[in-house]
Amino acid sequence: MTIEVRVPTLGESVTEATVATWFKKPGDTVAVDEMLCELETDKVTVEVPAPAAGTLSDIVAAEGETVGVDALLANIAEGEGAAPAPKAEAPKQEAPAASGGGAGKSIDVMVPTLGESVTEATVATWFKSVGDSVEQDEMLCELETDKVSVEVPAPAAGVLAEIVAAEGATVDASAKLAVITSGGAAPKAAPEANAQAADGKAYTATTPGKDVEDAPSAKKAMAEAGISRDQVTGTGRDGRVMKEDVAKAVSSASAAPKASAPAAAPRAPSPAEDAAREERVKMTRLRQTIARRLKDAQNTAAILTTYNEVDMTEVMALRNTYKDQFEKKHGVRMGFMSFFTKACCHALKEVPEVNAEIDGTDIVYKNFVHMGVAAGTPQGLVVPVIRDADQMSFAEIEKAIAEKGRRARDGKLSMAEMQGGTFTISNGGVYGSLMSSPILNPPQSGILGMHKIQDRPMVINGEIKIRPMMYLALSYDHRIVDGKGAVTFLVRVKEALEDPRRLLMDL
Incomplete structure (x- = not known):
């Protein structure tokens, strides 16, 4: 079966684009949502993902050609007989097997198009944990770039089988974020299996108040107020602490009666004591x-x-x-x-x-x-x-x-x-x-x-x-x-x- 690859919607008032770069050549094996080529318009750069897995049979619009909206770019031969088994399909068989169903299909969750001149992003927050059921278009995670925050929706309904890029990891514009198993049962042991973050720390299922990325403004407010994370009750998603939560905690603490204590003799704190009270937070993009x-x-x-x-x-x-x-x-x-x-x-x-x-x-x-x-x-x-x-x-x-x-x-x-x-x-x-x-x-x-x-x-x-x-x-x-x-x-x-x-x- 032949699948056509066409020019996607380019945006308001944009009617044509130039084929800038092909990342694949005829005969190459491609996976679903793998980037095939890049188009340039007078406003943005648009990456074109593969609509299906298979083999790139031919390229219709070569590099340097000008194409209109919905123009044919290439053809993909879908099916096992089209080409040798794609390498990208091998790991996809593991997720359904782990679910115990065997009938599930693995779907990769890729980084969406980030926009002109944006080549990488940081995974800010995962809203789902491994083993959670997800609906199509339900928000899975949030990415931060140096310009905007981007929410990543689920491409299909199913079960979140694997998180590839944990919170805090830096990913490029064509990276894989996670794997969804569609049509299979939720893996029972999956929540216990930890994905490794970029710094080597394990990523575990999100629980309120623990392993949740608080809002950067809240972290700054807590540092300025000199209060710890345990003193604040988060009202954001998955117990995430927001700036307003810190303000409430500070006002509650100031309203509580303080026991009088004899004034202690002034003592200059040591550098080690000052360092223990500091908090270092990485700047957002x-x-x-x-x-x-x-x-x-x-x-x-x-x-x-x-x-x-x-x-x-x-x-x-x-x-x-x-x-x-x-x-x-x-x-x-x-x-x-x-x-x-x-x-x-x-x-x-x-x-x-x-x-x-x-x-x-x-x-x-x-x-x-x-x-x-x-x-x-x-x-x-x-x-x-x-x-x-x-x-x-x-x-x-x-x-x-x-x-x-x-x-x-x-x-x-x-x-x-x-x-x-x-x-x-x-x-x-x-x-x-x-x-x-x-x-x-x-x-x-x-x-x-x-x-x-x-x-x-x-x-x-x-x-x-x-x-x-x-x-x-x-x-x-x-x-x-x-x-x-x-x-x-x-x-x-x-x-x-x-x-x-x-x-x-x-x-």
């Missing part, structure tokens, strides 16, 4: 990437920051007047971010170099605004992009920001949603920041920092009045943006916010 990109921005761009302040009286009054009607009609709350986004879009039209980027010796001016909105998550700072924000209404902007924010907190953002931004807004005010100097998000040339609104005495028409004021900070690349342009941009944002009618009149 996302945190490593954030650190690298921020440092690269400082090393590459000539970053300068200019400041101004804005009177938020009119924006707050307008928001209070229409927020109920706005939410009733559009189904989303009216916040300040839509005003700032609109104000920035208007200012970018007047000062286009803030919306441009440097490419070698060229300056690339963008005649559109893809607005990046920085969002804090337990894993770190991410910047989802609202595309064509300059063409959107207030309601559309608020809906997009709310949706991106939810996906960011849930770790569901795709890499495509964080690429292509031309300008960024960062709101440190939600955390209480009064003033800061934001760092550029390369290759962008500008980023606006918002801060907390604070009542301050201001002189208005010769009288001292209390006004809600906010400091604004624009960090820009001085290689492309001059001081005049940066100050003009910030003044235009200030004017639009202090008189929102200017936004309606495009002034």
Whole structure:
């Protein structure tokens, strides 16, 4: 039986791709989901897995050819007579035999496509243990890359017979993660058989509070609070400790009465005692990437920051007047971010170099605004992009920001949603920041920092009045943006916010 290998769905607005590399040649034996070739589009790199086991009989689209969606790439001859028994099939016979059923079929769980330029990932959490029954598309484990978290679903229903890559292991883009036995009984002794982790430690069945990878933010919070893992009750999946659990444990401990004890004489702790109270936690890939990109921005761009302040009286009054009607009609709350986004879009039209980027010796001016909105998550700072924000209404902007924010907190953002931004807004005010100097998000040339609104005495028409004021900070690349342009941009944002009618009149 011949199985056709066709071009998979390439993504929104992508209609063709180029065959970059074939990993197999005609006559080679292939296993299910084994990577056959790699396609390149103008946005991402796509790996094409084998839809069935067998022998690659012929290649229709050679390297360098341009193919459309659903085009035929190759043919696989399926069945025992097509080629000698595939080597990859040998270990698959062990899992059904171990189950005692003999009728089961082994299915490999492979690392899914990780996206453009991502070649490896770390196994963060297994949601299932060896011997557990799984449904098709049920989440088996979670991978962490240097950009996003990726959940791996079960390709078929059955029993998790083997875990190949334990928690903490680093796997490449074509690695096998586990083996599922479909159609067989659950292995009884399998949960006792431990898979070896990358560091040589045994991986055992997950039990609440033990061998569960807690959230990185929770580990950091426990280290800062000086409390142990045993003092915290995890409410996450499989007893995983989340940041909120640590906060509850700390508040409970502080509320408990403490027995008075005589003050001991001060004594300098020894280095060994200090070391015993330290906790060393490996940086996540996302945190490593954030650190690298921020440092690269400082090393590459000539970053300068200019400041101004804005009177938020009119924006707050307008928001209070229409927020109920706005939410009733559009189904989303009216916040300040839509005003700032609109104000920035208007200012970018007047000062286009803030919306441009440097490419070698060229300056690339963008005649559109893809607005990046920085969002804090337990894993770190991410910047989802609202595309064509300059063409959107207030309601559309608020809906997009709310949706991106939810996906960011849930770790569901795709890499495509964080690429292509031309300008960024960062709101440190939600955390209480009064003033800061934001760092550029390369290759962008500008980023606006918002801060907390604070009542301050201001002189208005010769009288001292209390006004809600906010400091604004624009960090820009001085290689492309001059001081005049940066100050003009910030003044235009200030004017639009202090008189929102200017936004309606495009002034």
